Every structure is written in structure tokens, then in C-alpha cells.
Amino acid sequence: MKILVVGGSGFLGDELAQQSATDGHIVAATYLTRPGMAAGVNWLPLDVRDRTAVVDLIGAFSPDVVINAAYRQSDWVTTAVGAAHVAIATSGNGGRLVHVSSDAVFSGKAVTYTEDCVPDPVTPYGAAKAAAEAAVQVISPAAVIARTSLIIGDSGSPHEGLVHSLASGSRDGMLFTDDVRCPVHVCDLAAALLELANTDRAGIHHIAGADAVSRYELGSLIAQRDGFDPARLPFGRRADTDLLGPIDVRLDCALTQRHLKTRLRGAREFVK
Known part of the structure; x- marks a missing residue:
């Protein structure tokens, strides 16, 4: 099978390409x-x-599957319009599209979200991701739209780098005790996306980890695993700041997990 990973140089994209x-x-x-x-x-x-x-690149390579993992948090055109460009080109070339979305499309008001929940973003990035989902659904109804959460690895992810910097004192900031997500291991996420690419499933799917943990708890797990003192991690509550964004967002992945052979592990298991 010919597979094209758009945004392949990112943390997830590189894992998708390697697998x-x-x-x-x-x-x-x-x-x-x-x-x-x-x-x-x-x-x-x-x-x-x-x-x-x-259009030219996808036409020249003529992939059977395109996985779009391209985004830039501060750039609407890349995240939203770029997704539409990829969907148009993939559809026109007869390929199958798997589009990677985010739990940022939700406000956190409901806390737990199933695949049929309507996006209600509260940040520009979340709005761009929601717009990308809508574009993909209209342009390519047979596509998979996979919402995921905080992506972690065995090293190398942005959050792991942040934890190391905070624990070593080389960076200012804090990890929030009330900012909750369902972190997913990059290997599990990539395997699940590739598995879905090889099926005839379509529409929204949630692919996140089994555990809902705060950024502080996750940071403590990472610090302990990597030889840092978790007690050195600065912490606080997001609710006490004026930072824009959802606080507690938990993706319910039960329906998608029933269709996957890949087991979506929780952070308390995969961060050791």
C-alpha cells in the first residue's frame, strides 16, 4: 500500500511514517x-x-491512503484551510483520508465527550480544528476524523520536554493540577490510525488514552521515569489564571476501542 503522511516531520507524523x-x-x-x-x-x-x-504532490505520488497530521496552533490557514486542501486533493485522486483532529474542539463544559458531541471550541486553535473537521466531512464523507489528546512518547514530545525543563529549573512556568486530559502514547495512536486507515470505517473516532490525568500528575510520572525529582515541579491551578482554554476534557473512546485491535493504554501504564 502507498501511504502519504502529511505533516510527517512532527512528533506523531514521524511515528506514523516509521510504522x-x-x-x-x-x-x-x-x-x-x-x-x-x-x-x-x-x-x-x-x-x-x-x-x-x-494537489500536485498527491496527484504525483498517488497514495492509497493519506494521513493528515499537519497543523500549526497559531496558524488558522495551515490547520483549517490546509486540511481542506488535503481533503480536496485526496478525494480527487481517489485515495482514503485519515484526518487527525484534537480534543481542543471542546470547551470542557461537559467534561466527558463521545464521538457524537458537537464541537464548542473556546480557543482559536480549537476553532481551526473544528473548521477542519467540518471541511473534511463535507469534502470527503468516507474519511476518518480521529480526535486525540495530549501525545506522549518515551521521550521527545513537547510535554516531556516541558517537564524536563521545569524539573531542572531551566524554564519558568507550572503544571496545572486541574487541567485534565487523556494522554495517549504516540505508538498506540499511530498504530490505531493506521489500523483505521485499513478499514472502511468513516466519520468521527476518538483515540486517546484510558486514563484521565492532570498535567501535573502526568508531569510527575514523566519526571520520576526520567530521573528527575517530581517534588521540584512547580504547580498550580489553571482556574486561578487568565489563560484561555478548556480545563477538563476527557474523550470517551469506548466505541472506537471496540473496533480496534490496538489497545489504547493509559498514562499510568505507559509512563513507567
Whole structure:
């Protein structure tokens, strides 16, 4: 199978590209500034904001599956319009699309969200992700839209880097005790996305970890695993700040998990 990972140089994208190549697929992955690290992958430069470039690249590679993991939190055009460009090009080329979305599409008012919950974002990034979902649903009804949460690995994720910096005292800030998510391991997430790509399933799917944990609890687990003193982590409550964004968002993944062989582990299990 020919697989194209859009946004392949990111933390998730690189894992998707590596797993695809390891499984023996023909793999290409795109990057904006520099290629990723995955071996056995054809790395291609692409700016998803350029509709013509997206159409030309997907037309030339002619993938069976496109997984869109491209986003920039501060850039509406990349996150929302870029997703539409990828959906248009994939649909026009006859490929299957798996679009990666986020729990940022929710406000947190309901706390726990199933796949049929209507997005109610409270941040520009969440609004861009919600707009991308709507565009993909209209352009490519057969696509999978996979909402996920905080992505963690065995090292290398942004949150793990933040924890290390805070624990070593090289960065100011704090981890919130009331900011709750369902962290997912990057390997589990990539495997689940590739598994869904190889099915005829369509629509919204939730792919997140089994445990709802605060950013502070998660940070403490990471610090202990990586040889830092968790007691050195500064903490506080997000509710006591003026930071915009949801506080407690938990993705209910029970329905999706029933259709997956990949087991979505919780952070208390995979961060050891």
C-alpha cells in the first residue's frame, strides 16, 4: 500500500511514517522546514497552505491512503484551510483520508465527550480544528476524523520536554493540577490510525488514552521515569489564571476501542 503522511516531520507524523515503513508499505511524508528522522521514507517538502502544491504532490505520488497530521496552533490557514486542501486533493485522486483532529474542539463544559458531541471550541486553535473537521466531512464523507489528546512518547514530545525543563529549573512556568486530559502514547495512536486507515470505517473516532490525568500528575510520572525529582515541579491551578482554554476534557473512546485491535493504554501504564 502507498501511504502519504502529511505533516510527517512532527512528533506523531514521524511515528506514523516509521510504522508504515516498518510494515513494508511504500511511504512518503511531507515536511515544511526540515525532513523527519524515519528511515525508508521518501521525504517531500510541502506547504499545505498552497492548494496547487498539495494537489500536485498527491496527484504525483498517488497514495492509497493519506494521513493528515499537519497543523500549526497559531496558524488558522495551515490547520483549517490546509486540511481542506488535503481533503480536496485526496478525494480527487481517489485515495482514503485519515484526518487527525484534537480534543481542543471542546470547551470542557461537559467534561466527558463521545464521538457524537458537537464541537464548542473556546480557543482559536480549537476553532481551526473544528473548521477542519467540518471541511473534511463535507469534502470527503468516507474519511476518518480521529480526535486525540495530549501525545506522549518515551521521550521527545513537547510535554516531556516541558517537564524536563521545569524539573531542572531551566524554564519558568507550572503544571496545572486541574487541567485534565487523556494522554495517549504516540505508538498506540499511530498504530490505531493506521489500523483505521485499513478499514472502511468513516466519520468521527476518538483515540486517546484510558486514563484521565492532570498535567501535573502526568508531569510527575514523566519526571520520576526520567530521573528527575517530581517534588521540584512547580504547580498550580489553571482556574486561578487568565489563560484561555478548556480545563477538563476527557474523550470517551469506548466505541472506537471496540473496533480496534490496538489497545489504547493509559498514562499510568505507559509512563513507567
